[in-house]
Amino acid sequence: MRIFIVEDDPFYGELLAYHLSQNPDDELHRFETGRDCLNHLYMNPSVICLDYSLPDLSGEEVLRKIKTANPDIRVVVISGQENIQTAIALLKLGATDYIVKDDDTRERLWICLNNLRQQEGMQKTISHLQEEVGRKYSIESAIIGNSPPIRKTFSIIEKAAASKITVSISGETGTGKELVAKAIHYNSPRRNRPFVAINITAIPKELIESELFGHEKGSFTGADFKRIGMFEEASGGTLFLDEVADMDPGMQAKLLRALQEMEIKRVGSNKPISIDVRLIVATHKNLNEEVRAGTFREDLYYRLLGLPIQLPPLRERSTDIILLARHFMKEYCRENHREQLKLSAEAQRNLLAYAWPGNVRELKAVIELACVMADGDTLESEHLQLMHNSPVDVMLSEDMTLKEYTHQIIKRYLEKYDRNVVLVAKKLDVGKSTIYRMLQDNSL
Incomplete structure (x- = not known):
């Protein structure tokens, strides 16, 4: 770490510098006035050990100016005054610690800096991991492909990441719905907040409410402790509900109310808790058809629809x-x-x-x-x-007219041969004008 020692007493400043120099990895700089310290903030120190009583500026004034210039610099105030009110005031202004000058000052300062060093190492590790996750879930890295259907999906994902709108992802099993949800989260302003995922089909229906909203101790048999639900865990971030079409009708009503009020109540409590989450839902079923069949609430459907993303098989x-x-x-x-x-x-x-x-x-x-x-x-x-x-078996399993089958075959060949109409016409032994006419009619 780069450490500034701001102390007007040359002997005491030298003593602190000698003591802290026992760690060869640290870079030490000494200053005898507040202004001299402030003039060197461009060096971006990790920690400033600041004497409270300086000849030119008060410790409080120097602290304010340091925090205004760079709030990330940690400031440890060292003072000859054992005044609780002063210490509290400086800590409220952003001081990391307040150490009184006595026989134990050097030892307390050494321990304080060791703790800050560990915190800085952890923060660097967290930042590195966040960068790694960001790279892993960049849109191009998370979803591999260059076909027209997937390029269209990329553009929708970019729009979703740039907004706070609810996103509904649909597609067959195995098309990568959770990957898309993560790509949206890790490319959005909420990227540094939690991404919490739950698969509705993986949780017994009687436990879904507790999983989502949490519960209080003793609220039901087996509730031996208070539990924070996933809405609270995802606070400030993104909650991903997978296979939402399989949610029990009673739970659908509770989810709708939570989204309308933007608040939840833990099981066994009447106290409302405000929520701040970005919701992404996914299903392999057609939610519109589920609404028509009466298995999914229409009002919840419109609440969840938001920006729809259909993943191609x-x-x-x-x-x-x-x-x-x-x-x-x-x-x-x-x-x-x-x-x-x-x-x-x-x-x-x-x-x-x-x-x-x-x-x-x-x-x-x-x-x-x-x-x-x-x-x-x-x-x-x-x-x-x-x-x-x-592919023929899969195609023939669907009820379509001969014209629709023809369209599907031509569409598949256009995708396979990068929309080269001349080549496709040759492969299928059909006239180019037939394919051009279908393209003109937007039926392909």
Whole structure:
């Protein structure tokens, strides 16, 4: 740490400097006046040991000016006055500690600086971790892809991160809904506050209220202590409710009231607690259809809808499949300290021909297992453990007209060949004008 010692008594200042110099990692600078200290704040000291009685300025005045210039500088006041009121006043102004000059001053100062050194180390660690998390969940790092559907998703995520609006994410299982929620949180102004996630289907319905709102001790059998709920845990940050469509109707009403009033009540308490959370919800179901079926409240649906994000299934992102596969291969090899693998041409063809009912989550699992099974430096098709269903099987499982099937086939080929109409027309043996007409009608 860079430490300033501000002391007008040369002998006492030298004594403190000698004592603190026992730590060779610290950088010490001595000043005998308040103004001299203030003139050197550009050096950005970590800590200032400030004598309360200086010849030019009072300790209180110097403290105020230091905190105005840089509130992050820690100031330890050293005074010959054992005055409680003075100490309290200086601590309220932002002093880190108040040490009275006596025989134990040097030892107390040494302990105080050691504590500050540990705090600074912890703060640097926290800042480093926050930077790492920020990089991990940057939009491009969290969601791998370059296909038109995923690029469209990127732009919506950027809009969501820049606002406080509630976000509702929908998409099939395994499309990365929680990754999107984290990308929104860690790129928003709330990035340094908590991100709290809960999967509604993972909690018994009788415990959901306690999980979300908390409970008081003795409020029900087994409530042996007070519990802070997830709304309170996420204060100032983001609360992510996954599979919200599966919430019990009674709990839906309580959630709606909490969002309308922006306050909650712990189970067993009548005391309202104000909440400040950004809400992101997700479901693999169609919430609109759940409303029509009567299983989800319409008023809660409109409260949660906010900014909707529809994540495309992997079969609609065919141009991303090889990109994702290589990413997962690289990630696996790095984490397991093995040489990077290549992906054979036949393996690539098999990956592109598969329907991926489990989406990105399934692709990751398949690639990781294939990396384990690969003996050489190339991942071959025999290493891929794929279910025996094709994109055609998935498509034919849906009730569509022949015209709709035709549109789906052409759409898939346009995505696969980067919207090259001439190439797609050649591959499908159809006229270019047919494809151009569909594009003009916005049916593709």
